[in-house]
Structures are given as structure tokens and as C-alpha cells.
Amino acid sequence: MSTYIKAENVCVDFPIFNAPHRSFKKNLLRVATGGRISSEAGKGVSIRALDAIDFEVREGERLGLTGHNGSGKSTLLRVLAGVYEPTTGTIVVRGRIASLLDISIGMDFEASGLENIYLRGLLMGLPRQVIRSKIDEITVFSELGDYIEMPVRTYSSGMVMRLAFSIATSIEADILLMDEWLSVGDADFVKKAEDKLKSLISRTPILVMASHSPEILKEVCTKVMRLEGGRVS
Amino acid sequence: MRSVRVLKAVEDIRNSFLSYPLWLSLGWQDVKQRYRRSALGPFWITLSLGVTVVMMGVLYAKLFKQDIRFYLPYLATGMVIWSLISTMINESATVFIQAEGIIKQIPMPFGIHVLRMIWRNVIIFFHNMLVVLAVMVFFRVNPGWNIFLFPFAVFLIVLNGYGVGILLGILGTRFRDIVQIVASIVQILFFVTPVMWTASSIKNKIWIIQSNPLFHVFNIARNGLLGGAIPWHSWGVVLLMTVLGWGLAFRMLVRYRARIAYWL
Ligand SMILES: Nc1ncnc2c1ncn2[C@@H]1O[C@H](COP(=O)(O)OP(=O)(O)O)[C@@H](O)[C@H]1O
Ligand SMILES: [Mg+2]
Numbered sequence: 001m002s003t004y005i006k007a008e009n010v011c012v013d014f015p016i017f018n019a020p021h022r023s024f025k026k027n028l029l030r031v032a033t034g035g036r037i038s039s040e041a042g043k044g045v046s047i048r049a050l051d052a053i054d055f056e057v058r059e060g061e062r063l064g065l066t067g068h069n070g071s072g073k074s075t076l077l078r079v080l081a082g083v084y085e086p087t088t089g090t091i092v093v094r095g096r097i098a099s100l101l102d103i104s105i106g107m108d109f110e111a112s113g114l115e116n117i118y119l120r121g122l123l124m125g126l127p128r129q130v131i132r133s134k135i136d137e138i139t140v141f142s143e144l145g146d147y148i149e150m151p152v153r154t155y156s157s158g159m160v161m162r163l164a165f166s167i168a169t170s171i172e173a174d175i176l177l178m179d180e181w182l183s184v185g186d187a188d189f190v191k192k193a194e195d196k197l198k199s200l201i202s203r204t205p206i207l208v209m210a211s212h213s214p215e216i217l218k219e220v221c222t223k224v225m226r227l228e229g230g231r232v233s
Numbered sequence: 234m235r236s237v238r239v240l241k242a243v244e245d246i247r248n249s250f251l252s253y254p255l256w257l258s259l260g261w262q263d264v265k266q267r268y269r270r271s272a273l274g275p276f277w278i279t280l281s282l283g284v285t286v287v288m289m290g291v292l293y294a295k296l297f298k299q300d301i302r303f304y305l306p307y308l309a310t311g312m313v314i315w316s317l318i319s320t321m322i323n324e325s326a327t328v329f330i331q332a333e334g335i336i337k338q339i340p341m342p343f344g345i346h347v348l349r350m351i352w353r354n355v356i357i358f359f360h361n362m363l364v365v366l367a368v369m370v371f372f373r374v375n376p377g378w379n380i381f382l383f384p385f386a387v388f389l390i391v392l393n394g395y396g397v398g399i400l401l402g403i404l405g406t407r408f409r410d411i412v413q414i415v416a417s418i419v420q421i422l423f424f425v426t427p428v429m430w431t432a433s434s435i436k437n438k439i440w441i442i443q444s445n446p447l448f449h450v451f452n453i454a455r456n457g458l459l460g461g462a463i464p465w466h467s468w469g470v471v472l473l474m475t476v477l478g479w480g481l482a483f484r485m486l487v488r489y490r491a492r493i494a495y496w497l
Pocket of ligand 2: 070073074075179
């Protein structure tokens with residue numbers, strides 16, 4: 001069974017709430033005075049972040065997403081990750097997804113680096129044994145040394161990013177999702193991180209990455225899809 | 234379409250329980266994070282609860298003209314159970330809002346966030362049970378065989394917590410004033426539920442007290458610790474409440490599961 005992604009007519013509408021729409025009391029009052037209660041802001045205002053998107057990604061392909069701010073790149077990546085179920089249309093994703101959208105999510109600053117490795121690993125769906133087997137690799141790569149036993153709040157911001165990066169890139173998957181090319185740390189680490197990311201990508205069947213940079217898109221991706229106002233342009 | 238949504242809701246619930254390594258860790262981490270900087274850790278709340286119980290117990294036993302040997306264990310069990318239930322209800326309203334970062338990035342069963350919330354409160358509950366244990370030993374309270382019913386009572390409370398968590402969690406994500414509304418209701422519930430006062434001290438209008446489902450929850454949980462005749466009708470009411478709560482929560486989940494991420 002090969003890895004692939006197929007999107008057909010994918011639309012995503014975000015409800016736009018104003019304060020009264022978000023208030024239960026106000027909605028209750030409307031019902032009491034003869035109005036109807038509705039889950040979607042009186043089926044009122046919504047914004048179409050993605051509009052009839054069709055595309056297909058096969059094994060070996062690296063899809064780049066580009067377009068202005070607000071064109072829907074991040075939203076599309078979240079649809080692929082399975083965060084947003086399309087309002088209409090269908091999306092078929094076959095393969096294990098690793099989402100590198102925000103690598104520091106779930107980081108607990110009171111906990112030690114080690115505990116954070118476990119937490120993040122569990123969040124990404126790895127069993128404890130697998131996480132344990134990656135600890136040495138992550139510790140070495142992040143160059144944290146004995147700091148790995150210390151609470152993350154004692155780290156410098158560079159150390160936090162190195163840890164987050166090392167954890168996120170230690171996970172093997174079939175599909176990698178990335179919002180902008182990950183670049184972390186000081187000059188030395190940037191180079192090392194880039195090599196690691198490239199080797200991870202080369203081992204991964206499918207990559208979908210949003211980026212503003214034509215150079216990176218050209219270097220990394222095999223095809224590029226341009227979004228404009230939620231449509232493919 | 235509807236059958237797909239039903240299936241997805243069923244899977245959400247089932248997979249949330251199956252993901253126990255995740256929510257057990259997250260729940261533990263929450264407790265540790267909250268109390269890491271205090272030397273006593275979670276025992277800090279145990280201690281403060283113990284002090285509250287003893288001071289209130291002595292005062293109210295006089296005020297209500299109750300025997301302290303009866304009243305202090307009664308109050309201790311009441312406060313510990315109340316603390317579990319009220320915190321779970323209050324935290325339910327923000328259970329998905331708190332997990333926004335995770336929800337918007339890594340799709341996982343929504344029930345996991347509820348189970349994480351329940352688990353951290355269960356951990357704190359066990360710490361608080363030390364107060365109850367101390368009081369029971371001190372006053373030589375013997376629950377007898379009823380003690381074997383106590384785990385079932387706690388289990389039912391926690392099971393209800395899951396239903397309430399899904400229900401209020403969804404409502405609270407959609408309507409941001411639900412948090413305050415729930416907090417006010419919980420405050421009222423504290424006074425209309427026999428946490429501090431005893432139902433037997435009220436002579437008439439007993440049906441008003443009995444129509445509060447929490448009355449029955451306290452009945453079964455206290456009975457497990459303090460002994461006495463088993464209140465079967467209360468067990469019945471709590472079971473019924475569990476079924477109804479889950480039914481309602483399930484309907485909400487079927488209908489709005491896919492909307493939660495959009496509302497965050
Ligand atoms: N949770 C949300 N609620 C409402 N609108 C949103 C939400 N997320 C994104 N949008 C809107 O959807 C559009 C696409 O946003 P996004 O996917 O972040 O674009 P990009 O990543 O290309 O900058 C924007 O107009 C943005 O305002
Ligand atoms: Mg973006």
C-alpha cells in the first residue's frame with residue numbers, strides 16, 4: 001500500500017463570531033424572545049479559507065505551497081494533518097503523518113528536557129519503548145548534555161528550540177508536513193539541523209511544505225501549488 | 234453521512250480510553266507542573282483541606298449542634314468528594330480551550346483531553362483522601378463491608394465526569410461565557426447539596442433535597458466510607474444520571490465533534 005494524498009473539492013469555511021454569537025446568555029435570550037438558537041452564528045458570516053481545492057500527491061513527490069499571507073496555506077496543512085475536517089469535499093490521506101507545524105507545542109517548561117521528550121513523543125503517538133530508544137540520539141543531537149535533566153525553564157531560547165527540533169525530527173513518518181522551512185539555533189547548529197532535516201525528508205515518501213521562499217521551494221520541492229484567496233491559482 | 238458521524242464519535246470515545254499512556258502522562262504532568270514549586274507538592278492542598286475541615290468541623294458541629302465524632306468525618310468526606318466533583322465540572326468548560334495548541338496541530342480523540350482533566354483530578358482526590366483517612370482513623374469510623382462499594386461510587390463519579398467533560402467542553406468552546414455560568418451554578422450547588430449540612434437535619438420538604446442528583450452522588454460515596462444502610466435508590470438515581478449524561482454527551486459529540494477545532 002503506497003503513500004498518497006488526494007484532495008477533491010476541499011472547502012473550509014470558518015465561522016466568524018462576534019461577541020454576542022459567542023455568548024450563551026445572549027443566544028438563550030434570543031430563543032426566549034422567539035428567535036432560534038443556532039450553532040453557527042445564525043448561519044451568518046463565515047470566511048472561506050479554502051475553496052474547491054483539488055490535488056494529488058504521490059509517493060516520492062515534494063509538494064510546495066506558496067501564496068500571500070492569508071491565502072490558506074496553513075489551513076490546508078491543518079486539513080492534511082486531520083485537524084480540520086473539510087466543510088465540504090473529501091480528503092484521503094494514506095500513511096503516517098508527522099506534523100512539524102509548530103515543533104514546540106506541548107512543551108512543559110516546568111518539566112525536564114527528558115520528560116519533554118516523552119511528552120512530545122507520546123503526543124506524536126509513539127509508544128514509550130520507541131521514545132526511550134531515541135533519547136540518546138535526541139540528547140546528543142540537541143547538544144544539551146546534562147541540561148537534559150534540568151527543567152526547560154532554565155534553558156536559553158536557543159536550547160529550547162534545539163530540543164524541540166531534535167525531538168520533532170527524530171520521528172519517522174510517511175508524510176511530513178511543514179509550515180515554513182525549519183531553521184533553528186546559531187550558525188553551527190543551523191547547518192547541522194539543515195542536514196538532518198534534508199536527510200529526514202529524503203527518507204520520507206511525501207513532503208508537503210508551505211514557504212514564501214522561491215529558493216527553498218525550488219531546491220526542495222518537485223512541484224509547487226500557488227494559493228490565492230483559498231483557491232489554487 | 235450521519236452514520237459516519239456516529240461511527241467517528243464512537244471511535245473517538247473508544248480510542249480516547251485506549252490512549253491511556255498519553256492521558257495518564259499528561260494528567261500527571263499537570264499535577265506536577267501545578268505543584269512543582271511548592272515544597273509539599275500536591276500535599277499542600279491536602280494540608281490546606283485538612284486545616285479547613287478541622288476548623289469548619291469544630292465550628293459547625295457547635296453551630297448545627299452535632300456530635301463532633303459524627304460531624305467531622307461527615308464533613309471531611311463531603312469536602313473531599315465536593316472538591317473532586319466541583320473541580321471536574323468547572324474544568325470541563327475549558328477542557329478543549331486549554332488544549333487548543335494540541336488540538337490545532339495533532340489530531341487525536343477529543344476524549345483524551347477530558348480523560349487528562351479527569352486523571353489529574355483523580356490524583357489530587359487520592360491525595361485529599363489522606364484527610365478522610367486521618368479523620369476516620371482518629372474517630373474510629375468503621376465503614377464495614379460498605380467500603381467495597383466506595384470504589385464503585387468513585388468510578389461512577391468519574392464516569393459522569395467524562396460525559397460532563399464532553400458536554401460542557403463542547404458548549405464551553407462554542408460559547409465563551411459558559412465558564413462563568415458553570416462557575417455560578419457550581420457555587421449554588423455547593424449550598425443546596427449536603428456537603429456541610431446533613432439532610433436529616435431538615436425535617437420537611439425532603440423531596441426538594443432529593444431532586445438534586447448530587448444529593449444521591451454524595452449519598453452513595455459517603456455511605457461507602459461511613460457505613461450504614463446501603464441507599465439503593467441513590468445508586469439507581471446515579472446510574473440513571475450516568476446513562477442520561479452519556480446519552481446527551483454522545484449526541485453532542487456526534488453532532489459537533491468536527492466543529493470543535495473550528496471554534497477554537
Ligand atoms: N481559526 C480561524 N478562524 C477564522 N478564520 C481563520 C482561522 N484560521 C485561518 N483563518 C482565515 O483563513 C484564511 C487563511 O489563513 P491561513 O491558512 O493561515 O493562511 P496562510 O497560512 O496562507 O497565511 C485567512 O483569511 C485567515 O484569516
Ligand atoms: Mg500561515
